[in-house]
Amino acid sequence: MYNTIHKDIRNNIMIEFAKTVEMFGFTSLEARLFSYLYLEERPLTLDEMSEALGKSKTSMSTSVRSLADMNLVTRVWRKGVRKxxxxxxxQLFKTFMTTYSHKWVEATNHxxxxxxxxxxxxxxxxSERQLDDLSTKLKDILEFHQLIEQSFRNLKST
Known part of the structure; x- marks a missing residue:
């Protein structure tokens, strides 16, 4: 009974957390994989991830590489394990906000x-001042972008 309840609660946490992770622009699979790995107490192989999430090993490899590129997942070494x-x-908040803020600052600057x-x-x-309205709106838009950039830079430094 305990194992079934524990599994159900763990699965519900994973599903709900994955929804939050997706809001950061991750694919559904990347979000579920990260959530699963976060809840797991030990490092896992691609085979174990594949079995747990019901996806191919290739899908797991692609997703874990993407998560590793964002410093959300780390490859670890364990003596005697060849895989x-x-x-x-x-460090959820720091890792996500650093990655997310960096993306926003880059996009905003572009x-x-x-x-x-x-x-x-x-x-x-x-020369005839026919574009005054557009020029004023453009200044507002530029100010908006500057405020976004500054907000994310401030978040990044916390």
Whole structure:
């Protein structure tokens, strides 16, 4: 009885946590895999992950590589074990916010640069001031991007 209840609760936690992880732009499988590894007490092989989540070993390999690239999963070594073992990084907030903030800052900077190029065009081409409305809106949009960037930089430093 205890094992069934424990398994059900663990599965429900994994499902709900995976929904949160998906909000960070992860695929459904990456989110479930990370959640599963986070709840697991020991490092696992690709075979064990594959069996637990009912997906192919290839899918597990791709997903675990993606999670490792984001420093959410680490490959570990254990004496006498020939297969690669993986475990989840346990510092949830710091790890997710660092990764997520970095993505947002990069994306915001890219968009801000593109918008600034448009602003230059307006300045150079608008001798008759026909684009004042657009220019004002563009300034608001640029300010919005600057505020987003600053907010995520502040989050990143906590």
């Amino acid at each position: 690669d073992l993986y475990k989840a990084n346990k 968009q801000k640069d593109a918008l600034m190029e448009i602003q230059k065009l307006i300045t150079e081409e608008d």
